Amino acid sequence: SLNPRLTVLESIVFGLKARGFAMSEGRTRAASMLRMVGLDPETFAQRYPHELSGGQRQRVNIARALTMGPRLVILDEAVSALDKSVEAQVLNLLRELKAKLELTYIFISHDLNVVQYVSDRVLVMYLGRPVEIGPVDAIYAAPKHPYTRALLASRPSHDPRRRVTVPPLSGDPPNPINPPSGCRFRTRCPFAEAVCAASEPSLLPRAPIGATRGHPVACHIHDAASGHSGAGRIAASGAQIGRSA
Numbered sequence: 001s002l003n004p005r006l007t008v009l010e011s012i013v014f015g016l017k018a019r020g021f022a023m024s025e026g027r028t029r030a031a032s033m034l035r036m037v038g039l040d041p042e043t044f045a046q047r048y049p050h051e052l053s054g055g056q057r058q059r060v061n062i063a064r065a066l067t068m069g070p071r072l073v074i075l076d077e078a079v080s081a082l083d084k085s086v087e088a089q090v091l092n093l094l095r096e097l098k099a100k101l102e103l104t105y106i107f108i109s110h111d112l113n114v115v116q117y118v119s120d121r122v123l124v125m126y127l128g129r130p131v132e133i134g135p136v137d138a139i140y141a142a143p144k145h146p147y148t149r150a151l152l153a154s155r156p157s158h159d160p161r162r163r164v165t166v167p168p169l170s171g172d173p174p175n176p177i178n179p180p181s182g183c184r185f186r187t188r189c190p191f192a193e194a195v196c197a198a199s200e201p202s203l204l205p206r207a208p209i210g211a212t213r214g215h216p217v218a219c220h221i222h223d224a225a226s227g228h229s230g231a232g233r234i235a236a237s238g239a240q241i242g243r244s245a
């Protein structure tokens with residue numbers, strides 16, 4: 001996302017200039033941002049993107065995003081192109097900046113370990129719909145939705161006792177332009193029943209927008225009134241699907 005014809009400083013100042021900041025102030029802010037992301041402005045300000053490593057480029061991008069003083073930063077696959085050691089450095093930098101600048105992140109990723117490391121709350125999506133939302137510890141320790149459970153089961157494990165040979169999920173995601181009726185996950189869900197094709201499950205229990213507590217899930221098994229054969233047992237016992245149901 002860095003313009004190859006702009007130096008690091010020009011890239012960072014670009015947004016400030018567009019917002020009407022004087023060049024001198026832009027340069028001062030850009031230099032202080034570079035310092036904040038761990039790049040010495042003396043060394044890096046006049047470099048072009050091709051003279052930087054992947055991790056350094058990502059630090060420049062973070063500096064660009066933060067120069068405008070945002071409260072919310074959307075990070076879309078922010079570390080997926082980095083190798084593991086650089087990924088860890090950038091993640092630690094993001095955590096430091098979050099605390100120092102009191103930021104909120106929306107962190108979008110397919111890497112479940114990274115999500116677990118950076119998140120307070122996690123929202124799991126399938127085919128464009130949220131299927132489960134909750135505190136990171138609750139989602140990872142006791143996932144409710146069959147898709148979340150399959151995702152977590154697909155994580156590689158270092159422990160040979162936890163090695164699995166059966167794929168946690170089979171089939172391909174359906175075409176999002178023409179999704180299945182009812183629950184969008186039903187064509188791949190081992191617990192699908194007629195009710196799953198007939199009606200789309202809602203995120204339950206309902207919570208006000210912006211609520212930071214609770215662990216709602218969109219699955220008929222977790223709705224005692226849905227008519228799914230597993231619903232009564234799950235609702236009554238609080239058990240997890242695939243274990244006791």
Ligand code: SF4
Binds near residue numbers: 184185201219221
């Ligand atoms: S609503 Fe039905 S198909 Fe969808 S996840 Fe729940 S059990 Fe599976």
